[in-house]
Amino acid sequence: MGLGRGKISMALLLLTSFCVEIITAIDTITSTQFLKDPEAIVSNGSIYTLGFFSPVNSTDRYVGIWFNEVPVVTAIWVANRNKPLNDSSGILAVSKDGNLVVLNGQQEILWSSNVSNFVSNSSAQLSDTGNLVLxxxxxxxxxxxxxxxxSDTFFSNMKLSANKRTGEKILITSWKGATDPSIGSFSAGLNRLDIPEIFIWKDNYPYFRSGPWNRLVFIGVPYMNSAAVDGLNLVDDGEGTIxxxxSYANxxxxxxxxxxSQGQLEQTRWEHGMEDRxxxxxxxxxxxxxxxxxGLFGSxxxxxxxxxSCLRGFEPNNPEEWNRGNWTSGCIRMKSLQCERVKSGSEAAGQNDVFLKLGNMKVPDLAQWSRxxxxxxxxxCLTNCSCIAYAYNSGIGCMSWIGDLIDVQEFSTGGSDLYIRMAYSEIDGNHRRKVIVMVSAVIGTIASAMICALLTWRFTSKHRARKEGGEKLHSDTNEKHPSFLDRDMTGDSRDHVKLQELPLFSLESLTAATDGFDLSNKLGQGGFGPVYKGKLSDGKEIAVKRLSRASGQGLKEFMNEVEVISKLQHRNLVRLLGCxxxxxxxxxxxxxxxxxxxxxxxxxxxxxxxxxWKKRFNIIEGICRGLLYLHRDxxxxxxxxxxxxxxxxLDPELKPKISDFGAARIFGGDEDQANTIRVVGTYGYISPEYAMEGRFSEKSDVYSFGVLLLEIVSGRRNTSFYGNEQALSLLGFAWKLWNEGNISALVDPAISDPSSQVEIFRCIHVGLLCVQEFPEDRPTASTVxxxxxxxxxxxxxxxxxxFAERKHHFNEERPHQNEEKCSINYVTVTVVDGR
Incomplete structure (x- = not known):
């Protein structure tokens, strides 16, 4: 009897031990304790469940997490989203290398946590926050x-993050369909980290924008009041992460x-006993x-x-499309700004530009923030001609815009006050025009009377002069003999003025500085002549660009360079010392x-x-900042x-300086693009609209920058592909690799470093955006x-x-003559015909 009681006691002890093990391990998966469909584990506080499920009207099986108290399984996280199980043989386990994996009946891995470092002893636990932790x-x-x-759900205790320094983000992504958890077209998360906003993207393009966060709400959605978003909060860790x-209060x-799956971000809730949210x-x-x-500048x-409708002072860019209800082409400014006209030198100072207040507005995208x-x-903003709009919100600070205004909306209540720069003549609308008409009529009457009187007086005076001494036909003043400046610069007084703005060097001093333009001092040979290294009598080293006497072309470019570069001062532009x-x-x-x-x-x-890579990135950024200065600042x-x-x-510290402004073109304040019948530049860098149609704009420079960026990342010339690799250019090669998901093959092995991979790939992405075929698709320099x-x-x-997937046809009649095998062009050179 005693022995029997001992066996029973031992059995109870073993059973108790087994039950304790189950209780302590009910929320955990280890290498020896795994889940097999249809098993599940529940978090310690019975709030969340992890297990196998099938979406409504589907037989596919997935591993997911859902609210334990909700009667109908509605997954808030899915593991094997893109690889469902087609039967109930699935297993969720911890593998030998320490990863959490989903296996099918054939022991094939359908999903893995994909941790690269080997871990000998790991376990996965479902916490009461809904976080599955390995x-x-x-x-x-x-x-x-x-x-x-x-997956597609953002819930309590989670974080949606964005890192300003690395560009990394934690986003939620939509299901492909109501019954298909695979990754869909939409994603959502934080963007614009100086002024954080929620964005929804469709296929990586902006689809919705919340407007900036003012520490309480996102001001671009008036009905998103504090009650509706109770528990939302933004935290800046001070190290670049937002x-x-x-955390819902109730x-x-x-x-x-x-x-x-349709791209809507919904706030939902379940109440006890409810089967649907x-x-x-x-x-x-x-x-x-x-x-x-x-569209741009539309509201x-x-x-x-x-x-x-177009913002005040703007009109439809394409009236026909606009009237048909297609507003994507946006609006353009009707009258150029006074500050742009003054800046370009086309007009003296007049009535200053003014700011028009627009109330209850969703402020545009791409704001610049300051304290x-x-x-x-x-x-x-008033003193910066590039600033075209500003707004101030006490919870945000100062917002200003220097580029296009996009995604503007007018509300009946809420929003923010937006101030837009416009020409003085655009203010006060009809009332102002009525006053102008009335005043003009009065002034016109008075002016007509005065003009008649003046003409009568002049006629009488001339008639009297002819009677007294006859008409004087020739001047007896001495004829002015042209100086060497006038003679050499075709007698144009404007050229004289241009040269007077620069220090003038004597030919004798430059000849001495270059040892008589000795070949040993030659730095390079350009389209208009050679460039020499020289040293002045005070020891200062210089580079001398000598216009070839035999060059019938180049005089215009010479004067153009004098005019352009003498007025420019920027650390990423080469400095002209004189002529x-x-x-x-x-x-x-x-x-x-x-x-x-x-x-x-x-x-x-x-x-x-x-x-x-660090030096190359600094060079890329410096070139772009130089372009931004040329285009906008x-x-x-x-x-x-x-x-x-x-x-x-490249200066001694390898910082870049843009040179050679012989082909540069000055734009007026109201010019966005221009046409020419004489294409200048270098084949391979010229944008298609410029090469084929003679149309050039800021976006032409952006295209050239994109080619240059891809060259810097790859370490290869754009022209180095001729006759090779299916006759693709560097752009075509990059595009081919992009579509194959093998963009790493483009990277120069000299900079191939895993720690820089994110930044390098980002630069390639930006380069491809810059070299898109149509100018309107390319970003501006400021956006780049x-x-x-x-x-x-x-x-x-x-x-x-x-030309990404076809042979080049530009100048095919002279392939050898135009092919650029190498370059000894180290300083300033302009090629005046496409090559």
């Missing part, structure tokens, strides 16, 4: 968690944000909320008919760059090793038209700067560049 049990370190890889967190019901609000809700609905008003007060914000014009000699004197030009490094097998608005590696000089610095961290999908 932990290294040797050191209790978390090596993977589901919160870092969300987190959007969500714990009596479960709430979450879901990105649907309630949608509290969703975006985009109205037609006006779709990103950029009315959308859901209460108006039609919903789109200025409201008065300082206004003053800074010399004597007899038939025409010379330009530049600061000397000891490292010569970028191509001397980039395409040299040994010297390219000196350009690590200088006193003149300049299109370079010949940007290439040999026209980028923002993209390079991850201020615009989510990039659009590039479209195919020109």
């Amino acid at each position: 932990r290294d049990n040797n050191n209790e370190e978390i090596i993977w968690e589901s919160f870092q890889h969300p 987190d959007l967190t969500f 714990q009596s019901f479960l709430s979450s944000f879901v990105l649907t 309630i949608v509290l609000w969703s975006v985009p809700k109205f037609d006006c909320e779709f990103y950029g609905r009315c 959308c008003n859901a209460q108006a008919s039609p919903i789109c 200025l007060t409201e008065i300082e914000c206004k003053d800074r 010399c014009v004597e007899g038939e000699e025409k010379l330009l004197v530049y600061e000397y760059m000891p490292n010569k030009s970028l191509d001397a490094f980039l395409y040299d097998p040994l010297r390219k090793q000196l350009l690590d 200088s006193r003149l608005r300049i299109i370079h038209r010949d940007l290439k590696a040999s026209n980028v000089l 700067v923002s993209m390079l610095n991850s201020e615009i961290s989510y990039l659009a999908t590039p479209k195919q560049p020109p």
